[in-house]
Amino acid sequence: MLAYKAYCFDLDGTVYRGKMGIESAVQFIHHLQRQGIEPYYLTNNSSKTRETLQQLLKSVGIEAPLHHIYSSSLATAKYVATICKNNKVNVVGEAGIRTALLEEGLEITEEQSDVLVMGIDRQISYEKLVKASAYIQNGAKLIGTNEDIKFPNENGFAPGNGSFVHLVSNVAGVTPLFIGKPSPVMLQIIADEHQFKKEEMVMIGDNYDTDILCGIHFGCDTIHVNTGVTPTEIVKQQAQLPTYCVENLIELLK
Ligand SMILES: [Mg+2]
Numbered sequence: 001m002l003a004y005k006a007y008c009f010d011l012d013g014t015v016y017r018g019k020m021g022i023e024s025a026v027q028f029i030h031h032l033q034r035q036g037i038e039p040y041y042l043t044n045n046s047s048k049t050r051e052t053l054q055q056l057l058k059s060v061g062i063e064a065p066l067h068h069i070y071s072s073s074l075a076t077a078k079y080v081a082t083i084c085k086n087n088k089v090n091v092v093g094e095a096g097i098r099t100a101l102l103e104e105g106l107e108i109t110e111e112q113s114d115v116l117v118m119g120i121d122r123q124i125s126y127e128k129l130v131k132a133s134a135y136i137q138n139g140a141k142l143i144g145t146n147e148d149i150k151f152p153n154e155n156g157f158a159p160g161n162g163s164f165v166h167l168v169s170n171v172a173g174v175t176p177l178f179i180g181k182p183s184p185v186m187l188q189i190i191a192d193e194h195q196f197k198k199e200e201m202v203m204i205g206d207n208y209d210t211d212i213l214c215g216i217h218f219g220c221d222t223i224h225v226n227t228g229v230t231p232t233e234i235v236k237q238q239a240q241l242p243t244y245c246v247e248n249l250i251e252l253l254k
Pocket residue numbers: 010011012013014205206207228229
């Protein structure tokens with residue numbers, strides 16, 4: 001059995017798929033909790049608040065404390081608060097990113113601002129994309145909560161935030177900045193807020209390009225689990241390999 005202090009789990013494709021829990025992951029998390037280890041949860045999903053993510057975890061049988069749940073919205077809001085000059089931001093996105101920005105003391109405006117934050121918006125429309133493209137062409141900096149092109153759902157894959165941010169950046173001819181995984185920002189926040197050393201932490205996820213690279217960029221151990229986006233055979237072709245590759249998390253209990 002592994003002996004880390006901070007087990008950092010991706011959510012979509014690692015702990016659940018759509019509304020369905022991944023049984024092996026749920027069992028592994030229950031096992032950790034019985035040992036007195038309370039895991040951390042990191043999601044690139046920007047649409048949901050900490051409270052909503054907590055409810056989602058509860059619905060698949062996992063009790064998680066609020067302060068162990070981190071989203072790309074939270075990390076993005078903390079970053080934007082440090083760079084935004086007039087405290088006003090343009091936003092495309094749902095409750096998760098809006099709440100996080102407001103909680104950092106920022107004001108959401110429809111007038112031209114110097115920052116446009118884009119998170120997944122399931123009410124996205126052509127009109128919203130036209131407006132977003134105009135903000136950027138008029139000088140706003142383009143910040144995406146996360147670069148995920150797609151995410152797993154019950155029927156395969158659905159378009160992720162990265163698909164829409166790239167659409168806007170292509171129209172405006174700029175390079176966006178992304179805050180979610182594979183950027184190490186969320187792991188760094190966990191390390192800082194809960195005082196872990198890198199060697200005490202492990203990042204667990206299904207997506208090589210986000211979860212595994214996030215851990216590698218941060219400098220902690222990583223576990224790839226073959227229950228979501230990146231198949232193990234593709235992971236094994238990469239130049240930088242995860243510390244462990246497993247079919248499912250039950251293997252780690254053996
Ligand atoms: Mg995932």
